[in-house]
Amino acid sequence: MRLALTGLGLLLLGALAMVTGLLPPTDALQLGERVLPVLVFAAAITVVAELAADAGVFTAVAGVLARVSRGRTLVLWLCVAALSILSTAFLSIDTTAVLLTPVVVLLARHAGLRPLPFALTTVWLANTASLWLPVSNLSNLLAAPKLSPSGAGGFLSLLWAPALVASVVPVLLLFLFFRRELSGRFRPEQTASPSDRVLFWSSAATTVVLLPLLTTGLEPWIPTTAAAAVLLIVFAIRRRRSLSWRLFPGSLILFVCGLFLVVSAAHSLGLGRLLGGLGHGTDLPALLAMAGSGALGSNLVNNLPAYLALEPAAGTPVSLAALLIGVNAGPLVTPWASLATLLWHSRLQALNVRVSWRGYLTLGLVVTPLTVLAATSALWLFAAQ
Template sequence: MHTRDRVSVGIGLALLVGGAVAVGTGAFPAHEASALAERVWGILLFVVAMTIVAELSSRAGLFDVAARVVIQTAGSRSWRLWLLISAFTLACTIFLSLDTTVVLLTPMVVVLSRRIGLDPKPFALTVVWLANTGSMLLPISNLTNLLAANKVAQGSPAQFASLLWPVAVVCAVVPLALIALVFRRELGAAPTLAPNSPLISSGRSFAYAAQLFARRPQLTISAVVVSALIIALLAGVEVWIPATIAALALVAAYALMDRSALTWHLVPLPMIMLTAGLFLAMGAVGSMFVHEAVGNLLAQDDSSATLLGTAALGAGGANLINNLPAYLALEPLAHSPATMVALLVGVNAGPLITPWASLATLLWHERLVATGVHVSWSRYMLLGAVAAPLIIIAAWLALLVQF
């Protein structure tokens, strides 16, 4: 187990013990703890199942094929490559969650940009920013969305998307515009490979994919399972059900074709321990201290000041302690669909400043280090300090138009 994983497990255990003590002493009422467990067990199972699906699909080469099609479709145009990678990142975030996106796509975009002689930093920053800000549209896009789904739209993905799509569009477009402005020189550089290189020849992309599908049955099975999973996740059933079925289907396929892939490392134990600990500990802290305090911070209405204040508190809390506990602490502020959307804007699109603001950012940095790319945290935080307020204000204006 890596050092980071040991730290995650240790922190998770400490938080679980602290929460259990609060329940045992009565400071956190048992019925509230039980209600919290009822809300989150399916979310944790969903995280486990989606991680297994993503890891086995990645091993089959599904995301490599998609990435190669992207780069070959882009040809020799750097801007087109960046836009295609942005669209791919956004789709992966919406349908497979932000953590899955950064784990799978960060090393991929670094390899792609290096192969054609481009600076990987703007591509890598695009992945982490869009993974956070682009996780607004569906309940499955972010754990915070799953927690809020019943309050926002009775758990219906279609209703959730119909309510969130205006701010989702803003939260995707604004960071892309900022990256295009800040990195215009890097994105305007020409690839160093010749235009007729097989790597960037758009005419060969789909033929290459077809050959791989013909040679790798795991790839075909993964593509079918992931496609069916996405359709099922949009159907409105409890998300853990189709995710678990998909994970079991891939595990069964690999048990027949490649048992070496089936290890306990597929189960994200450190992430689950940390997430479960955050749920229990922040539930206890919220019940004992925070809920009453935050309940008096803003007026109980949908005024422009209340919506902006809710979003700002969400972003501030996310950058201070992490977006998941920030959501749990501030949830009592969200007394209506409009304020709930504002809170999601803050905790989803706001955590762009501190490294710990979201788990996705930490996972992204770990993958960058593994690929040999160095990103200065000071520059990251400076860019985020500019981007986060602009994104939140733009989303707030969209909220005012909508509500």
């Protein structure tokens, strides 16, 4: 509800900017043409992930991880980290934060383990591991046409090293923070079979087919929309009660639309000129300045407005990649730094898992600069030379 009200307020501010002429209609139209595919993808991937979770796909995968770990806590946690990275890379940051988190928490509880290390793993990697593919984060989808018109392959060729580093550094730090809790053994429980095998295997097959299609030259919204349509048809036949308007992320769409309009209006007021000198240069200090600005802006306001505000200042593809490092791997300090973190926290509250924001901030102040510094250095070493 708060997200919807915030989005409505931003949308009204954007409409006011258009009515007063602050945001010219032509600029608003161009913005709409750019943003529409991103919003369609966000809505479709949410439907796919929600229905796959309802069919028991994520729970089944978690059960497989528990069996593979053979009672070793460290192996189980490493499997959860790997699953979080894959989920984020292919199914987006919000899928990991919102849908994988409850599965991981319940998995930890069934194993008699404290959920916090596992929950922190999902939210940290939901952010930091979102550098792998254009579909991993909304900011990536906005940046992808400028970074690599050829599709996911070109995007990955530029960002593979930062993505790898940003995925590994938080895992190493989490191990250092929680190494005592992650040692020892547990007794894995037998997971229940899916209640509807046809629904389960249809959802699993659709998801498996979708994943490689997201790495091709197709615009991501096309295969994702097709996958959502397939699952909606299957659920309409097998489990109609699961279909409701709650599957559609209306609050998120409203928030993003309003956000885009407000930031575009701010650029009309001269925000772009104010930040214009920031993104020139591909030497390490210039890239660190861009990434650091993205991380700072994300933790002050939110990663999406931070990206939109700084995007025009990124004068080269490498500089734009540095900005993505800042706004993707940097939002680990404040609760509002990324929408995924807020959604993650609401899911934890529903599961009665308490998280101290003071502790979250303290850990974030350690992991954020180290991750952003290491990932940006990897970008400079492998892409800017």
